[in-house]
Amino acid sequence: MTTAPTVSxxxxxxxxGGTAALDDVSLRLREGITGLIGPNGxxxxxxxxxxxxxxxxxRGAFAVLGHDPGTTAGRQExxxxxxxxxxxxxxxxxxxxxxxxxxxxxxxxxxxxxxxHREVRRVLEAVDLSDVRGKRIKRLSGGxxxxxxxxxxxxxxxxxLLLDEPTVGLDPEQRxxxxxxxxxxxxxxxxxxxxxxxxxxxxxxxxxxxxxxGRIHFExxxxxxxxxxxxxxxxxxxxxxxxxxxxxTGLGTFRNVGDPPRxxxxxxxxxxxxxxxxxxxxxxxxxxx
Numbered sequence: 001m002t003t004a005p006t007v008s009x010x011x012x013x014x015x016x017g018g019t020a021a022l023d024d025v026s027l028r029l030r031e032g033i034t035g036l037i038g039p040n041g042x043x044x045x046x047x048x049x050x051x052x053x054x055x056x057x058x059r060g061a062f063a064v065l066g067h068d069p070g071t072t073a074g075r076q077e078x079x080x081x082x083x084x085x086x087x088x089x090x091x092x093x094x095x096x097x098x099x100x101x102x103x104x105x106x107x108x109x110x111x112x113x114x115x116x117h118r119e120v121r122r123v124l125e126a127v128d129l130s131d132v133r134g135k136r137i138k139r140l141s142g143g144x145x146x147x148x149x150x151x152x153x154x155x156x157x158x159x160x161l162l163l164d165e166p167t168v169g170l171d172p173e174q175r176x177x178x179x180x181x182x183x184x185x186x187x188x189x190x191x192x193x194x195x196x197x198x199x200x201x202x203x204x205x206x207x208x209x210x211x212x213x214g215r216i217h218f219e220x221x222x223x224x225x226x227x228x229x230x231x232x233x234x235x236x237x238x239x240x241x242x243x244x245x246x247x248x249t250g251l252g253t254f255r256n257v258g259d260p261p262r263x264x265x266x267x268x269x270x271x272x273x274x275x276x277x278x279x280x281x282x283x284x285x286x287x288x289x
Contacts, residue, residue: 005030006160006190007051009062014046014055021046022057023214029160033186035201035222036194037275038211044194045087047211048162051192052084065159080108082160083153087168089145093138097129097148100137104152123151127181143174150181161191167200179204198272208271210278218278222271229269229277234260244280 007029014022021043036044049055051062053069061070065081068074092100101120110116124133127147137145146166153161163182167175175197183204185191195201201208201222208225210218218225236254239246244258257273258280260266 003030004066007062007064007192009051009060011060012047012050012057012062013059014050014057020214022050022060025060025211025214025216027209027216027219029190029192031186031188031190032206033182033191033193033204035205035208036192036211037196037198037201037208039279041213042211043214044211045164046214048084048086048164048192048194051160052082052086052162053079054084054086080156081158082162083155083158084162085149085153085164085166087164089149089152091137091145091148094136096134096136097124097140097144097151098133100148101152101155105155108155110155119155120151123154124148126154126184127151141174143170143177146170146174146178147181150178150185154185157189159189161185161189163191164194165196166193167195167197175200198270198275202271210275212279225274225278226269226271227274229257229273231266232260232277233257233267233269233273234264235267236264245276 005028007027010026012022012025013020025047036047038044050057053075061068064078067077067081069078092103095103098120101124102116105116105120110119121130124130127150129144129147129151132140132144137148140148150166166182167178170178179200182191182193186204193200193205205222208220208222209216234256236256239254240256240261242258242261243256246254246256249255255267257276
């Protein structure tokens, strides 16, 4: 039996002046982690802001866990059921980790002080920050600050978690730790993860959406995106002028993506190779709703 989607969106369109930040976007999200990738200006952040009810779309409609954010009551219910980690969380740097998350909890209408503080302690423990909950945010590392923001997004055990570039600026060890937290979060809820890191998508996501210029150009599994580059990645001693993309590797050879010449030494494709082909204007492949 197929479960109802956590998010169901149809025809979302939003323009800023003459630019279509979202251009007739339709999608369905279910439990698990969906990666949202695309170049700068593709509309990823705008889509997350619309789904988080931070900004309204000009046209189109969507539902979050059965609630219609187009109505006042539906918008309030949707906000209670979702968690949002924006690209720039807007920390009050003199707050402690506990007081910042508590402040967000108040904004989310958790009014009973004792119950609210239990919830704040729960989410800080979930992101492994119990030991530094009394430390001021300005004294925390970048990785710890991101975990504070994730704790705030986890308040109320939301059914939908929207994460905008959560691993940007983190060192490899911090990124690995954050991936672990995102994977845990995706075990029991729907997560939409916007990122420029294709390795995050390859390691974490059950599905992937590629956006270009406000439209969805691919939707499917990471394996399906990788398969688009099957037989289209090859190695050569010099960059092949006919390649759509090519770069020198640490081995001194060139990795080329595109239409290989006859007899080329083919390489195993990666998700990034498939992504590059989508960006380069390959025909759109969008899952039907």
